[in-house]
Amino acid sequence: MKRQPRSSPRSGKTRRTVSIIGTGSYVPEKILTNADLMRMVDTSDEWITTRTGIKERRIAAKDEHTSDMATKAALAAMEQAGVSAKEIDLILLATATPDMMFPSTACLVQTKLGATKAACLDISAACAGFLFAIEIAQQFITSHTYETVLVIGAEKLSSITNWNDRNTCVLFGDGAGAAVLRHRGSAHGVIATHVGSDGTYADILFMPGGGCRTPITLENADKNLQTIHMSGKDVYKQAVIAMLAASKTVLGQAGLTIDDIACVIPHQANLRIIEAIADRLKIPLDRFYVNLDRYGNTSAAAVAIALDEANRTGRIKSGDYILMVVFGGGLTWASTVIEW
Ligand code: ACO
Numbered sequence: 001m002k003r004q005p006r007s008s009p010r011s012g013k014t015r016r017t018v019s020i021i022g023t024g025s026y027v028p029e030k031i032l033t034n035a036d037l038m039r040m041v042d043t044s045d046e047w048i049t050t051r052t053g054i055k056e057r058r059i060a061a062k063d064e065h066t067s068d069m070a071t072k073a074a075l076a077a078m079e080q081a082g083v084s085a086k087e088i089d090l091i092l093l094a095t096a097t098p099d100m101m102f103p104s105t106a107c108l109v110q111t112k113l114g115a116t117k118a119a120c121l122d123i124s125a126a127c128a129g130f131l132f133a134i135e136i137a138q139q140f141i142t143s144h145t146y147e148t149v150l151v152i153g154a155e156k157l158s159s160i161t162n163w164n165d166r167n168t169c170v171l172f173g174d175g176a177g178a179a180v181l182r183h184r185g186s187a188h189g190v191i192a193t194h195v196g197s198d199g200t201y202a203d204i205l206f207m208p209g210g211g212c213r214t215p216i217t218l219e220n221a222d223k224n225l226q227t228i229h230m231s232g233k234d235v236y237k238q239a240v241i242a243m244l245a246a247s248k249t250v251l252g253q254a255g256l257t258i259d260d261i262a263c264v265i266p267h268q269a270n271l272r273i274i275e276a277i278a279d280r281l282k283i284p285l286d287r288f289y290v291n292l293d294r295y296g297n298t299s300a301a302a303v304a305i306a307l308d309e310a311n312r313t314g315r316i317k318s319g320d321y322i323l324m325v326v327f328g329g330g331l332t333w334a335s336t337v338i339e340w
Contacts, residue, residue, distance in 0.1 A: 135195050151178065
């Protein structure tokens with residue numbers, strides 16, 4: 001028999017359930033394969049595949065920006081949800097690659113959608129941003145502040161990638177994913193969420209240039225300070241530790257075990273990280289939804305695109321318990337258990 005989660009309304013609590021009522025995603029047309037990268041830097045398909053699992057990634061056009069991809073993903077989510085732009089109360093957009101420092105990319109998306117009554121803000125939590133935004137959306141809906149929240153994860157990582165650095169340029173891609181959240185009157189929805197951060201590791205994954213500390217100058221641009229800097233081995237280690245702990249914490253909050261979970265949707269950074277987590281959670285790899293072979297790591301967009309694909313392909317079904325777990329620069333991490 002299906003186990004009941006601890007914080008489900010069915011278990012007697014009166015907490016307002018928040019459901020994802022529609023998902024959407026968008027990836028750019030242009031595909032950059034491992035073979036293409038071999039013509040750009042000293043690498044091989046074999047190295048990239050065995051170390052990361054990535055085969056290809058999508059690259060946005062020059063005039064295609066984070067707000068454009070975000071808008072396309074949002075429109076798909078709104079269509080599936082049956083929600084018009086005028087109904088949206090809040091737009092939360094998670095990104096590390098905003099169109100500009102300000103105004104927020106969420107404001108630009110608002111205009112493109114015509115979501116005139118929405119309040120808009122960007123969430124800066126690197127690859128973990130989409131689930132931070134889900135948690136914030138949930139709090140606003142649970143407290144009856146807002147009815148309908150549009151959450152987006154969108155990135156144009158190709159714009160901050162050092163295309164001469166083989167350590168990083170093979171990892172990243174562009175894209176966007178979105179979800180519409182609302183209280184829907186049924187028990188299905190977000191059961192538990194956990195978010196966390198540790199700023200002491202800020203220097204293992206960061207972009208030093210572009211902020212007030214190191215503004216963009218010709219000299220700084222020559223040093224590639226406006227691109228991603230990463231200590232790969234440290235990130236790998238911390239990602240496994242944090243995603244494992246976050247998974248266990250949120251399962252504990254939900255009163256469920258990993259055996260109750262039909263599908264795990266993890267951050268799509270590296271297949272080896274996902275394999276390590278599967279191994280430590282003692283579940284088979286096929287319980288995880290993985291699409292990083294096709295898109296690489298799209299940071300805040302990654303788990304959102306994966307959720308949309310899992311939803312649209314029937315990989316997750318009504319009534320399934322799903323676990324989403326993410327990790328990113330900051331450090332930041334987050335996890336959520338949802339009854340779909
Ligand atoms: N092609 C060929 N060789 C390469 C490449 C490449 N693209 N990149 C690095 N190498 C070389 C290195 O120069 C090094 O050579 P050396 O031994 O002669 O010095 C060798 O390969 C091994 O390099 P390592 O960095 O030790 O390789 P590792 O096995 O750690 O794999 C990787 C690197 C894939 C980045 C790994 O550390 C990792 O997965 N880290 C997690 C980081 C991650 O996924 N980041 C994504 C963003 S973070 C996030 O989304 C949360």
